[in-house]
Amino acid sequence: MIRKLLTATGCIFCLASAIAQEPRPSDTLKLDKLLNLSFEDLMNVTVVTPTRNSQKQEQAPATVLVITKDLIELRGYRNLAEVLNDLPDFLVKDKSDPQFYNPVGVRGISRQDYFTILIDGVRISSPTNEPLPILENYPIYLAKQIEVVYGPGSALYGADAMGGVINIITRKAGKENELTATAIGGTQGYSNTSLVLNRNLKNGLKFCIAGLYSYDAQPDFSKSYPDHFRMSSHETGVFNTALGPMTPRAGTVDPEFAAPVKAYNVYSSIEKGGFSMMLLHHYVAVPTSTTLSPDDAVFNRNVFYGHGVTTASANYTTETGNVKSVSTLTASFYEVNPKSNFRNLYGGMEHGYKYSTGSMQKIEQQLIYTFSEKIGLTGGATYEIFQSLPKTPELQYPVSRSEARSGVLLNSVYDGNPGIEAKFFPLVYTNVGSYVQLQYNPVKKISFTLGGRYDYNSRFGATVNPRIGSVFQPFQKTTIKVLYGTAYLAPSPMVTYESFGSFYSTDSGATYRSRLWHLPNPNLKPITSQTVEVSVNQKIGKDVSITLTAYNTKINNIIQIVADEGNTNLYGNKFLGWDVDYIEVPVNKSSQHNYGGNLRVNATFTIGQTKLMAYSSLSYLEGMESKLASSANDVEQPAITPWQYRLGMDGKYKAINFSVRLLQSGRQRMNQLRPQNEEKRETTAGYSLVNVSAGYTHKGYVTIFMSIQNALNQRYVAALPRNLDVEGSFQNLLRATVGVRAEF
Structure with missing residues (x-):
């Protein structure tokens, strides 16, 4: 398979080299002009996320990929997960967690609380780092471009930026006002509607208001996978669970399959001169029956987990001489919908309601001082x-x-x-941070970056994270980046203090007992990482680019779940005064070593009147875990896909645009260890995912478009990021959507 994939990559390179033409000059990446650009021009996009200061993507001391508004529209992306799924080294596993739905991994660092999501530099993921589903809740329809920075970002962004940083840069009103309305409908009950209004008001005031609502009824898996998904338990009301037969209260189970996903967001901003304000609220609700069978969980629409985040920010930027000052105030609030609930075998098939909140108030002062064209200094405090x-x-x-x-x-x-009163663990804590970064360009083709950040958190103490990078061009069309950085993941309140379990009574509540409780461990330490990365980019003419990237990451203090007895001994087999057969707690238990890389080929070319962009990437990832509770030896890292191949073609012919994209996944590694070899993990089959989109634009104002996900209609599973006695989570079959977008 690898030989065939590399052959396809070579075909792209040869075709583009043979027919490449001189690019036409362009100042913007409008859809009509996007495919006229050479890849050299596309690499010249200005980015801000890697250094918190504007510079060309090619010169940034980081691996950063940019997805523009035009690419979002051309490829029919509806949400951020679809964007990430097309990027090298990312792994998105839909329907693989009952709380945050689609665990996202990058370079073997799995789950979305390992990276930070921003909008115009302001954090919009949970302020206390609860992992959120990555769906339509994040407003990519507002994007001028999305900047995805790979690797450790703690030297600038502090905690939680271990796997990388994703920054949605919003578009603003230019000389002309913007009004964009989009409506999408699709099979399996999908709908999506959004509106963006950008206006220039009097006296230089810019104003934006936008909103999106999305509803996904999702496919009925009892019809898509009838051999595996049988709804007889919902029809009879008797659930033959893995823990034995259970009968919930009569009349409380709908016999029809229902597991909808709902998301919305509302955004507004104003800007005048150096002052700006922003307000964003986003919400997403996902089914909590995910990953379980209909015998072990209730698949009804009122069995869900809902997360909402509200973020407000005010920013003032001023420049005096060579000094630029950026002052920012941010407030953020996270809340779980109180009606969120799990209904499965662990709670006797009854509604088990959940709740959580988190908030953050932040003040930050940043200074950027330009000594000369060769030396620049950025520093700040939070x-x-x-x-x-x-x-x-x-x-x-x-x-x-x-x-x-x-x-x-x-x-x-x-x-x-009246029952047992629940034990809550409310927290108040602070973090003080400062950072500094020096960029030095001794000559035109060489630059060095040296920086670091110090944080003191009242929960777990001090951390220091340095960063070193160099970018040089030994030849005109060759760029080499050598990078080193460290990062840390703060033990979030959810990971540290989450509790779940239940009691039972055989004497109507006179006494209680429990089989299992998961309880807090307040002594957790931050997870830390060190990463070395090297990338080489070689341009062939102005229309072909080849990039080879290699990385090596070591992660320490990984948190695992172990028995309290014999490890932390915090509870003595009792909780709230009652006996518990087994108590588990989180501990810093193991370390991890990830290494790998990717080979990317990108090209722009023209065949007749058809303008095309092609890309191809081959990703390899391997990793080992050490000091596992179940083994004295190092074992393979779980829940990764060592080989991934991506191939895509974007094109435009007159008023018609189209995109075809392939993701070829190799065998997926699971959590379960092999019985005969406990250093190896079990695996499950890979898959070929083909997505197609096309659109027609009438007079530059109205675009009619369509998309097909899983065009090969593959029945496949995604390996789960945790141990369950199932092969994986079932994925959607073919889905078609159509939509219309009007721009005025």
Whole structure:
């Protein structure tokens, strides 16, 4: 397979080299002009995320990929997960977690709380770093461009930027106002509507208001996978679970399959001179029955987990001589919908309600001083205050927003007994940080970056994260980057203080006992990483680019779940005064070593009147974990796909644009160890995912477009990021969507 994939890559290179033409000059990446640009021009996009200061993508001391507004529209991307799924070294696993839905990994660092998502440099992922689904909740329809920075970002962005940073740069009103309305409908009950209004008002005031609503009924898996998904338990009301037969209260289970996904966001901003303000609220709700069978969970529309984040920011930028000052105030609030609930075998098939909140207030002062064309210095300081109510255990009733936060444990209520009061763990903590970065260009073709950040967190103490990078061009069309950086992932309140489990009683609540509880460990330390990366980019003419990247990452203090007894000994087999058969806690237990790289080929060319862009990437990833509880030896890293190949072609012919993209996944590695060789993991089959999109633009104002996901209609699974006695999570079959976009 690898030989065939490399052959396809070579075909792109040869075709582009043979028919490449001189590019036409262009100042903007409008859709009509995008495909006229050479790849040399496309690499000259200005980015801000790698250094928090404007510079050309090619010269940035980081591996950074840029996805423009025009590419988003040309490829029919509806959400951020679809964007990331087409990027090398990313791995998106839909329907693979009951809380955050689609775990996203990059270079073997899995789950979305390992990287930070920003909008115009302001964090819009959870302020206390609860992992969120990455779907239509993040407003990519507002993007001028999306900057994706690979690798450690803690030297500038602090905690949680271990795997990278994703920054959505919004577009602003130019000389002309903008009004864009988009409506999309599709099979399996999908709909998506958005509106963007950008206006120039009097006295230089710029104003933007936008919103999106998306609803995905999702396919009925009892029809898509009838041999695996049988809804007989929902019809009879008796669930033959892995823990034995269970019958929930009569009349509370809908026999029809329902597992919808809902997302929306609302955005507004104003800008005048150096002052700007922004407000964004985004929300997403996903089914909590994900990854379980219909015998072990209820697939009804009221069984869901809903997350919302509201972020407000004010920014003032001023320049005096060679000094640029950026002052920022940010406030962010995260909340779980109190009606969020799990309904599965672990709670007797009854509604187990969840709740969590987190907030952050932050002040930041940044200074950028340009000594000369050769030397620039960036520095800043931050102060943050956090408050958190970590995720509660399953509760009998939803938490009231209008009263003091309290709850009763699920299944502890009996006649004459009000139940066991839930134990909450509210937190207040602070973080003080400072950072500095020096960029030095001794000669035109060589630049060096040296920087670091110091943070002191009142929960876990001090951390220091340095960063070193060099970019040089030994030849006119050759660029080499050598990078080193460290990062850390703060133990979030959810990871540290989350609790779940349940009690049972055989005497109507006079006494209680429990089989299992997951309980907090307040002594967790940050996860830390060190990464070395080298990339070489070679241009062939002005229309072909080849990039080879290699990286090596070591991660320490990885958090795993172990038995309390014999490890932390925090609870003595009791919780709330009652006996518990088994108590588990999170601990810093193991380390991880990831290494790999990718080979990318990109080209622009013209055949007749058809303008084309092609790309191809081959990614390799390997990793080992050490000091696992179940083995004294190093073992293979779980939940990764060592080989991935991507091939795509974007094109335009007169008023018609089109895009075809292939993701070829090799065998997927699972969590389970092989019985005969506990240093190796079990694997499951890979898949070929083909996505197609096309559009027709009428007079430059109205575009009618369509997309087909999983065009080969493959029935495939995604390997789960945790141990379950199933091969993987079932994925959607072929889905078609059509839409219309009007721009005025």
